[in-house]
Amino acid sequence: MSDRSLQPSRFDVAILGGGPAGSHMALRLARMGRSVALVEARTFPRAKPCGEFMSPECIGILEEIGLKQAVIEAGACSISRMELHGYGRKARGGYMARDLRPGTYIHGLALRREILDEISLRAAAREPSVELFEGQRAIRILRDATGRVDGVGLATGNGGPDEIRADYTIGADGLRSLVAREMGVYHSVESLEKLAFVYRFSGVEPQGHAEVHFVDRGYLIAAPVDGGLLTLNLIVDKASWNGGRDKLAFLHSKLLEAPALAAKLETAELSGEVLAIGPLASTTEEQVFDGAALVGDACGFVDPLTGEGLYFAMRGAALLAPALDRALAAGRRDAAALRAYARARRREFGARFLLARGLQRGLRKPGIARSVLSILASRPRLMDLLLTVTGDSVSPLQALKPRVLLPALWQR
Ligand SMILES: Cc1cc2nc3c(=O)[nH]c(=O)nc-3n(C[C@H](O)[C@H](O)[C@H](O)COP(=O)(O)OP(=O)(O)OC[C@H]3O[C@@H](n4cnc5c(N)ncnc54)[C@H](O)[C@@H]3O)c2cc1C
Structure with missing residues (x-):
């Protein structure tokens, strides 16, 4: 300095x-x-x-x-693919190169x-x-x-x-x-105000893709990061968060609507503190x-x-x-x-x-x-x-x- x-x-x-x-x-x-x-x-x-x-x-x-x-x-x-989950549906895709030729995926x-x-x-x-x-x-x-x-x-x-x-x-x-x-x-x-909670987990099976899970009045985004960790963002409408609740318990309540992600986190351990930020827009x-x-x-x-x-x-x-x-x-x-x-x-x-x-x-x-x-x-x-x-x-x-x-x- x-x-x-x-x-x-x-x-x-x-x-x-x-x-x-x-x-x-x-x-x-x-x-x-x-x-x-x-x-x-x-x-x-x-x-x-x-x-x-x-x-x-x-x-x-x-x-x-x-x-x-x-x-x-x-x-x-490196992340080249993304999955969207919600309402009983699952969509998968990859990032294509600028020329949009089929099969030209990038990350x-x-x-x-x-x-x-x-x-x-x-x-x-x-x-x-x-x-x-x-x-x-x-x-x-x-x-x-x-x-x-x-x-x-x-x-x-x-x-x-x-x-x-x-x-x-x-x-x-x-x-x-x-x-x-x-x-x-x-x-x-x-009208677009959201709150975000950011969790990191260790002990999750490594994956080369990110995933979004839609839940009531919000969504979860999970992506693998360095150090074998998974970063999980929970984004919800401002009105759906009761300020007094424990942030990990709040995540667990939302994971009930995202069973595939919940299963992935079964053996995971929270790493570090949970960060919160908002309103966002x-x-x-x-x-x-x-x-x-x-x-x-x-x-x-x-x-x-x-x-x-x-x-x-x-x-x-x-x-x-x-x-x-x-x-x-x-x-x-x-x-x-x-x-x-x-x-x-x-x-x-x-x-x-x-x-x-x-x-x-x-x-x-x-x-x-x-x-x-x-x-x-x-x-x-x-x-x-x-x-x-x-x-x-x-x-x-x-x-x-x-x-x-x-x-x-x-x-x-
Ligand atoms: C929950 C959440 C998840 C996100 N996920 C993604 C994602 O996966 N991918 C993606 O591309 N984007 C994501 N974003 C957006 C991304 O984080 C931001 O767009 C990005 O950080 C913007 O960079 P910035 O430099 O403009 O601001 P910041 O990264 O916020 O940096 C601003 C800096 O300014 C400093 N500062 C603030 N006030 C002052 C002051 N008065 N004096 C001096 N310094 C000051 C702060 O300390 C900070 O270091 C996410 C955002 C949120 C909230």
Whole structure:
């Protein structure tokens, strides 16, 4: 951590949050020659509630920024298939390559977040032009005389500076982003509010696939991760959790509706503490501002069902970093200089967010969920196509093209 004195420091970019979005941003900007203050409230390695599954397209991004090898060496599990269970139905499929040729399956990776995030944070911190302020919480946005964002104020008493000044300040600070709230663009989506409980188990028979089990007003997602562990997420409507209940007992009550998963966990042992987080759903109506921008979950988050949050964080950083570099090179500090980033986000992520929300709203209605699962169970190619979209290799719009969709619908 920095041993700078308590006087204000000035950087090209101050990034709040050292998760995947923030660390990738710092790494990319440093390699473009920019000075970066990376401000992270927690001390890493830190746990983060997550299904811990990286979609296949994340692997290319990790490779591009030189982190893939470290992730593989840390023991990341390869996951190429997914099973959906519920309402007496079971659908199975695999992630196809971008060309969608039958038989061209690819895989994602699953690694505990305390390891994944540590790898990218430390890689960023090794860059000479990145200064890491770890264990330092940003508590307010600073503005200059014109009202433009000019940096962040930090909580005092942690041995760091009181404030950091920067030409651009980036909110990569996750679900309830301080930057998004202070810019007045943060909204929770009450109709979609969910709670998540994250359990890890040891002693489960190893498997190369992830599985989703739909239960009353929620679902369970299980995926193998490094270290022979299984990460299990229980996601439920906010209203269905009685705050007083024991979290393991709550899981057991839900497992009664997922007998295949319950059987798998019969000999399993809980490993570590149960993490809980929620409510989950939020959105922002704008992501670029004079002197500031948002990336990753700070831009909004729906629900982990389609397992794309890590991709949005990593890809969002890949889109924002060059936009910032161009703006700084042109001596700009205004929102307009970052509009290309906002447009690219809408173009690349807009349809995916719509699909995620549509699935989330539809699947909470048992009649619709039953029909969707029946269709997917009887049409493996359609299941492959849906997974490939959620694996980020093709966009929902590409998947809707008749030459792609019709064969998938017809083939049983
Ligand atoms: C239950 C659950 C399961 C999920 N499962 C999956 C999955 O399987 N696959 C997938 O792709 N995605 C999944 N996601 C989504 C994924 O976890 C997020 O999309 C991803 O972590 C976003 O990365 P980020 O860097 O934007 O935010 P984060 O990873 O949340 O990082 C934000 C960082 O900012 C720091 N911070 C916050 N406030 C401040 C502050 N004021 N000052 C300084 N630092 C601050 C935090 O400490 C944190 O380290 C899941 C999410 C949940 C909740």
